[in-house]
Amino acid sequence: MSSHTDSSSNGPWNPAGSRSFPFRLLLGLTLAALVTGVLSGLGAIALHYMLDFMQELAFGHSEGHHPMVTDGADPARRALVLAALGPFVALVWYYLQSGGRRIVSVKAQIAGATEEDLKPSLWRQISHSVIQIVAVGAGSPVGKEVAPRELGALAAGRCARLLERIGGTRPEDGSLLLGDREHRLLVAAGAASGLAAVYQVPIGGVVYLVEEMAVGLSLRSLYIGAVTVWTATATANLVISNAPTYPVPQLPLDATTLMVAALTGVVLTPLALGFRASSQRAEKIKAKDRSLLWRIPVAFVLVAVVSLWLPEILGNGRLLTQHTFNVSLNAAADGLTAAAAVYVLALCVAKAAVVLLSLRSGSYGGTLTPGLALGAAAAFSVAALVLWAFPALGGVPGGASMVLYAAALTGTAAFLGISMNAPLSALTLLIGFTGQGASAWLPMAVAVGTAVLTRWAWTRVFGAKK
Numbered sequence: 001m002s003s004h005t006d007s008s009s010n011g012p013w014n015p016a017g018s019r020s021f022p023f024r025l026l027l028g029l030t031l032a033a034l035v036t037g038v039l040s041g042l043g044a045i046a047l048h049y050m051l052d053f054m055q056e057l058a059f060g061h062s063e064g065h066h067p068m069v070t071d072g073a074d075p076a077r078r079a080l081v082l083a084a085l086g087p088f089v090a091l092v093w094y095y096l097q098s099g100g101r102r103i104v105s106v107k108a109q110i111a112g113a114t115e116e117d118l119k120p121s122l123w124r125q126i127s128h129s130v131i132q133i134v135a136v137g138a139g140s141p142v143g144k145e146v147a148p149r150e151l152g153a154l155a156a157g158r159c160a161r162l163l164e165r166i167g168g169t170r171p172e173d174g175s176l177l178l179g180d181r182e183h184r185l186l187v188a189a190g191a192a193s194g195l196a197a198v199y200q201v202p203i204g205g206v207v208y209l210v211e212e213m214a215v216g217l218s219l220r221s222l223y224i225g226a227v228t229v230w231t232a233t234a235t236a237n238l239v240i241s242n243a244p245t246y247p248v249p250q251l252p253l254d255a256t257t258l259m260v261a262a263l264t265g266v267v268l269t270p271l272a273l274g275f276r277a278s279s280q281r282a283e284k285i286k287a288k289d290r291s292l293l294w295r296i297p298v299a300f301v302l303v304a305v306v307s308l309w310l311p312e313i314l315g316n317g318r319l320l321t322q323h324t325f326n327v328s329l330n331a332a333a334d335g336l337t338a339a340a341a342v343y344v345l346a347l348c349v350a351k352a353a354v355v356l357l358s359l360r361s362g363s364y365g366g367t368l369t370p371g372l373a374l375g376a377a378a379a380f381s382v383a384a385l386v387l388w389a390f391p392a393l394g395g396v397p398g399g400a401s402m403v404l405y406a407a408a409l410t411g412t413a414a415f416l417g418i419s420m421n422a423p424l425s426a427l428t429l430l431i432g433f434t435g436q437g438a439s440a441w442l443p444m445a446v447a448v449g450t451a452v453l454t455r456w457a458w459t460r461v462f463g464a465k466k
Contacts, residue, residue: 029182029220032159033227036152036190039159040228041235043151044197047133048240051144054137057081063318067247070311070319078314079304082139086300089140090293092131093362096124097288103128103364106146106191109153110184110213118183119161125154132364139314141303141354142365148194152232156190157183188213189225193232200242201432205229208425244435245318248325251409251440256396260403261410261443264379265450268411269458271378272371272418272451275352279367279419282359292362299361303354310343313351316365317373320347321412324376328404336400341384348377371419372412372430379411380404409434410447417448418455424448 055062058081059073066072096103104120112118129147136144160183189209196205209225210217233242251257287295303313312319324347327340355370383404387393394400409430417426427448431440 025178025182028163028178029186029224030227032156032163032186033189033224034231036156036159036186037193037228037231038235039155040148040152040190040193040232041197041238043129043155044148044194044232044236045239047129047144047147047151047198048236050130050133051137054134058138064241068319068322070314073311075308075311078139078311079308082304082307082314083297083301085135085138086297087293089131089135089300090296090362092127093296093364094290094293096128106149106153106187109157110187110191112180112183112187119157120154122154122158125150128364135363136316136365139303139307140300140358140363140365141313141351141370142316142358142363143367143369144316144365145195145198145368146364146366148198149191150194152190152192152194152197153187154190156186156188156228159190160186185215185221185224186228188215189221189228192225193228196229197232197236198240199245199429199433200233200237200240201429202229202233204425204429204432205233207428208422211425212420212422245433246322246325246435248409248434249329249405250437251406251443252398252402253439253442254397256398256402257406257410257443258446260383260406261414261447262450264382264407264411265414265447265452266454267382268375268379268414269418269451269454272375272415273455273458275367275371275374275415276419276421278352278356279359282356286359287362295361296363299354299357299363302357306350306354310347310350312347313354317351317369317371320351320373321369321376323347324373324380324408325405328380328401328408331401331404336384336387336404338388341381341388344377344384345381348374348381351377367419368416368429371416372433375412375415375419376408378415379407383407406443409436409440410444413444414447414451418451423452 052062052064055069058078059069060077061069061072063069070078101124102116104117104125108117109120129150132147133144136142160178164178192205192209192213195208196202206222206225206229209215209229210221215221215225307314312323324344327336327344351370352374355367358365387400387403393403396403413426413430416430417423420426427444430436430444436444
């Protein structure tokens with residue numbers, strides 16, 4: 001009897017212990033989420049300053065002062081800075097991966113299969129994130145979103161390890177308070193908070209956590225994700241503006257936008273699937289050996305040369321996206337010229353080529369914003385071709401300009417939803433990026449929905465992989 005009483009005092013039959021365990025776990029997770037959010041936000045601020053510094057060096061000004069950062073910049077200066085940076089970037093990435101060392105990805109940190117995945121090298125991961133922003137700030141054509149995600153995951157992993165040490169054990173089995181499931185949730189939330197902080201899109205960050213980070217939809221994941229993401233966003237907002245990344249007009253809800261959105265989703269899906277497969281292939285065969293010491297410099301030189309004629313290919317894709325929006329909106333006053341349409345098409349093809357080249361050569365970075373740019377430019381090009389073939393379509397409400405703008409805006413969501421394989425994340429991120437109101441939700445949802453349906457039909461017919 002005495003033995004049973006002693007064991008029950010620390011076991012699952014202890015009502016007080018059972019009640020205190022969920023409270024201690026919730027309190028510990030909440031504190032870890034708050035600290036992770038603050039650190040993730042501070043990391044986003046640091047990367048923001050680094051990006052500004054590199055843009056000042058390469059272009060003479062930053063996006064904060066000139067949204068189209070190539071405007072007014074000396075073409076020779078920006079090309080020379082990018083080309084000269086290639087050997088330095090290559091050397092850093094080679095060193096970070098030489099001698100058996102490796103860069104731990106966000107997915108590996110979440111999975112935590114090895115001790116190195118659970119506790120990656122602090123200096124190596126920070127150096128890796130910083131050098132990505134250095135390259136993108138100088139004009140490397142890949143996305144910048146991976147760096148803040150990695151810093152957020154790194155901060156979350158450290159907070160999780162601390163919680164493991166001080167959190168105590170579970171009353172029912174004596175295991176650590178913070179289990180594998182909670183550890184993965186914190187690291188995933190840290191990664192999502194980095195993305196949300198740098199772009200100031202908290203809602204998109206939470207949806208991205210649930211859908212793309214595969215933590216599952218539950219009250220716990222929503223709560224921890226919301227605390228981490230909103231804390232990081234608020235912290236970063238001390239420096240980073242919450243103004244839309246792409247300042248564009250509100251998309252109206254009418255028959256024109258709905259029709260264009262549906263057609264855009266259908267047409268862009270094969271292109272998005274092709275880009276997804278190509279970028280995944282480029283990542284898989286990415287140079288990590290000594291060959292990157294010459295591959296990256298050559299790639300940077302080629303990008304610099306192409307940028308002399310097509311400057312909007314530089315950077316993470318923001319320039320191409322905003323240029324496409326501007327051309328479509330200006331068509332109402334100036335009309336759409338063949339030269340303007342061909343230029344956007346050339347930018348689209350060149351951007352896709354330099355992104356894949358950079359990834360294959362050994363550069364690190366994301367495909368989120370490049371995919372967004374390709375979606376806008378490809379949709380615009382298709383709409384311009386249709387208007388040229390059927391000029392009567394320009395007589396719809398809003399005219400040709402509205403057709404072009406609706407195609408470009410909804411095309412971003414459709415292309416991104418397929419290329420990321422995360423349609424809900426694409427939808428909410430794009431709403432945040434462009435500051436759209438309620439009227440845009442349905443057209444953009446139609447674009448994403450038709451894209452998903454088209455992907456399903458495409459894979460059934462052609463047997464293509466997602």
